[in-house]
Amino acid sequence: xxxxxxxxxxxxxxxxxxxxxxxxxxxxxxxxxxxxxxxxxxxxxxxxxxxxxxxxxxxxxxxxxxxxxxxxxxxxxxxxxxxxxxxxxxxxxxxxxxxxxxxxxxxxxxxxxxxxxxxxxxxxxxxxxxxxxxxxxxxxxxxxxxxxxxxxxxxxxxxxxxxxxxxxxxxxxxxxxxxxxxxxxxxxxxxxxxxxxxxxxxxxxxxxxxxxxxxxxxxxxxxxxxxxxxxxxxxxxxxxxxxxxxxxxxxxxxxxxxxxxxxxxxxxxxxxxxxxxxxxxxxxxxxxxxxxxxxxxxxxxxxxxxxxxxxxxxxxxxxxxxxxx
Numbered sequence: 001x002x003x004x005x006x007x008x009x010x011x012x013x014x015x016x017x018x019x020x021x022x023x024x025x026x027x028x029x030x031x032x033x034x035x036x037x038x039x040x041x042x043x044x045x046x047x048x049x050x051x052x053x054x055x056x057x058x059x060x061x062x063x064x065x066x067x068x069x070x071x072x073x074x075x076x077x078x079x080x081x082x083x084x085x086x087x088x089x090x091x092x093x094x095x096x097x098x099x100x101x102x103x104x105x106x107x108x109x110x111x112x113x114x115x116x117x118x119x120x121x122x123x124x125x126x127x128x129x130x131x132x133x134x135x136x137x138x139x140x141x142x143x144x145x146x147x148x149x150x151x152x153x154x155x156x157x158x159x160x161x162x163x164x165x166x167x168x169x170x171x172x173x174x175x176x177x178x179x180x181x182x183x184x185x186x187x188x189x190x191x192x193x194x195x196x197x198x199x200x201x202x203x204x205x206x207x208x209x210x211x212x213x214x215x216x217x218x219x220x221x222x223x224x225x226x227x228x229x230x231x232x233x234x235x236x237x238x239x240x241x242x243x244x245x246x247x248x249x250x251x252x253x254x255x256x257x258x259x260x261x262x263x264x265x266x267x268x269x270x271x272x273x274x275x276x277x278x279x280x281x282x283x284x285x286x287x288x289x290x291x292x293x294x295x296x297x298x299x300x301x302x303x304x305x306x307x308x309x310x311x312x313x314x315x316x317x318x319x320x321x322x323x324x325x
Contacts, residue, residue, distance in 0.1 A: 021105055021106070021156075021219070021220060022220065023102040023105050023220040024220055024221055024222050025066075025067075025070065025220065025222055025225070026102075027066040027069060027070075027097070027100050027102070028066075028069050028070055028073040030069055030072075030073055030091060030097075032076075033072075033073070033076055033091065034091075034094065040090075040138065040139060040142060041094065042090055042091035042092065042094050043088060043089070043090040043091075043139070043142060044076060044080075044088065044089045044090070045086060045087070045088045046080045046081065046082055046086065046087045046088075046089075047082075047085075047086045048081070048082045048083060048084050048085055048086065048241075050083070050084040050085070051084060051085065052082070052083075052084030052085020052086070052239070052240055052241065053085045053086075053147035053148050053239050053240075053241075054085060054086045054088065054145055054146055054147045054148070055082075055085065055086070055087050055088070055146070055147065055148045055149075055150070055235065055236065055239050055241055056087075056088045056089075056090065056142070056143070056146040056148070056149045056150070057072070057075075057087070057088070057089050057090070057149075057150045057152065057232055057235070058090045058092050058149065058150070058151045058152065058196065059071060059072050059090070059091060059092065059152040060091045060092045060093050060094070060096070060097050061092045061093055061115050061116050061151060061153065061196060062093065062096070062109045062110065062114075062115070062116065062153065063093045063094075063095070063096020063097040063098075063099060063100060063108040063109060063110060063111075064096070064097075064100055064105055064106060064107070064108045064109050064219060065109075065152075065153055065154045065219055066097070066100060066219070066220070067152075067154050067216065067217075067219065067220075067221075067224045067225045067228055068152035068153070068154070068228060069091060069097065070225050070228075071152065071225060071228045071229055071232060072089050072090075072091060072152075074229070075089055075232070076089060082236070082241040082242070083240060083241055083242060083243070084240050084241060085147075085239070085240070085241055087236070087241055088142065088146075090139065090142070092115065092135065092139065093110065093111075093115050093132065093135060094135075095111050095131055095135070096108050096109065096110050096111050096115075096132075099111070102220075105219065105220060106156065110131075110132055111130075111131040111132065112130035112131045112132055112133075113130050113132050113133075114132070114192075114193070115132040115135065115136060116153075116193075116195045116196060117190060117192050117193025117194065117195070118132060118133055118136045118193060118194070119136065119193075119194040119195060119196050119198055119199040120193065120194045121200055123193075124136060124137055124140060143196070143199060143201065144201055146201070146209060146211070147208070147209050147210075147239075148174065148209070148210055148211070148235065148239050149196070149197070149202065149209075149210075149211035149212075150178075150211070150212060150214065150231065150232065150235045151195075151196050151197055151211065151212070151213045151214070152214055152216065152228050152231070152232070153213055153214060153215050153216070154215065154216050154217055154218060154219040154220075154224050154228075155215050155217065155218055155219065155277065155307060156218070156219060156309070157218070157276075157277065157307070157308065157309060157310050158218060158276045158277065159215070159217070159218070159276060159277025159278055159307050159308075160181070160183060160276075160277055160278030161180075161181035161183070161214070161215060161216050161217050161224075161227045162181050162183040162184070162185050162214075162215050162277075162278075162306070162307075163175040163178060163181055163183065163184045163185070163212050163213070163214055163215075163231075164185055164187055164197065164212065164213040164214075164215065165184050165185065165186050165187075165212050166186065166187065166188075166189070166197050166198060166202065166203055166211070166212070167186055167187070167188055167203070168202075168203065168205065168210070170208075170210045171186070171197070171202070171210055171211070171212055172184055172186055172255065173210075174210050174212050174235070174238065175212050175253070176253045176255075177234070177238035178212070178214075178231055178234035178235050178238055179234045179238075179253065180227065180230040180231050180234050181214065181215075181216070181227060181231065182251040182252065182253050182254060183253075183254050183256065183278070184253055184254070184255050184256070185255075185256045185257070185258060185304075185306055185320075185322055186255070186256070186257045186258065187257075187258040187261070187306070187320060187322075188258065188261070190261070190263075190316075190317050191261065191263045191315075191317070192263075192315055192316060192317070195213065196211065196213075197211040197212060197213045199211070214227075214228065214231045215307065216228040216231065233245055254324065255324065255325035256304050256306070256322040256323060256324045256325060257322055257323055257325060258306060258320045258321065258322045259299055259300065259321055259322060259323050260299050260320070260321040261317055261320045261321075262289070262291075262296055262317070262318045262319050262320070262321065263315065263316065263317055263318065264291060264312040264313065264314050264315065264316055264317075264318045265291050265292070265294070265314065265315075266291050266292035266294075266314060267313075267314050268290070268291070268292045269289065269290070269291045269292070269312050269314075269318050270289060270290055271288060271289045271308060271310060271319075272287055272288060272289060272290070274310055275288065275305050275308045275310075275319075276305075276308075277305060277306060277307045277308055278304070278305070279304075279305045279308075280302055280303065280304050280305070281298045281302075281303045281305065282301060282302060283298070283301060284298055284299065284300050284301045284303070285297050285298060286298045286303075288305070288319075289318065289319070291318075296318075298321060299321060300323055302323070302324065303321050303322070303323070304321070304322040304323070304324060305319055305320075305321065305322075306319065306320035306321070306322050307319065307320065
């Protein structure tokens with residue numbers, strides 16, 4: 001047929017345009033919390049006087065993920081009194097947060113570079129400089145005292161909330177005990193650098209400290225705040241720092257393990273349809289994306305799509321593919 005494509009021609013995917021995003025709530029004024037209360041700007045420590053773990057809850061590793069700022073601001077405005085151990089609440093990337101503009105909400109993720117790709121000991125000890133590296137080096141000593149760390153994040157693209165546990169069994173166990181979100185995904189992070197939860201203190205197989213990352217929903221949706229608050233209370237209850245809350249709608253935890261992390265190798269990466277995080281592709285070898293002329297297909301049946309980025313940059317994670325345990 002004239003004009004028909006050759007059967008051997010690669011399937012072309014249409015690049016996704018970045019849409020406008022509505023910001024449903026205001027970024028809070030956190031000026032009252034900037035000084036901190038123990039010498040580290042943006043970090044507040046509360047000690048019970050009784051033995052127990054040091055639990056650290058961090059937000060604003062990315063400056064435009066403002067739901068985390070809302071959650072910590074609310075916690076700090078209420079009486080903070082852990083039942084045991086020590087609780088530290090921290091606003092991480094203050095400089096990026098200062099640049100947040102609801103008219104351009106994607107523009108303040110960081111100042112110089114992604115702060116959640118810097119948690120490699122050699123990099124932290126090395127000579128390179130950036131605004132985010134300086135801040136990471138400043139908070140490193142505190143992070144090295146954490147027994148349990150919960151890192152609060154949100155997502156640009158539509159996705160079901162989830163907990164990223166890293167590869168350790170203790171991370172998966174903590175995710176299950178937190179309970180919300182109910183999907184816990186074990187993964188090995190990003191090719192472009194180590195996350196805070198991948199820092200050696202938490203990822204060492206022989207270690208005892210543990211960290212998980214909560215992806216609570218889309219960045220600027222009110223529902224994301226609700227999920228984050230539930231996750232924070234979940235970690236405090238799991239570690240004994242707070243009493244558990246009754247839950248009338250508790251869902252069983254589902255576990256998945258990343259089998260393949262897809263990093264965009266070209267500037268022409270595009271999904272064949274606008275997938276949502278949490279979508280499950282039933283059949284192995286299903287085409288889901290094109291990276292230039294390279295086909296990206298599912299490696300197994302019932303393939304869970306973890307946080308597909310509908311407009312990934314070259315060298316960045318486009319999607320993680322996972323199998324339910």
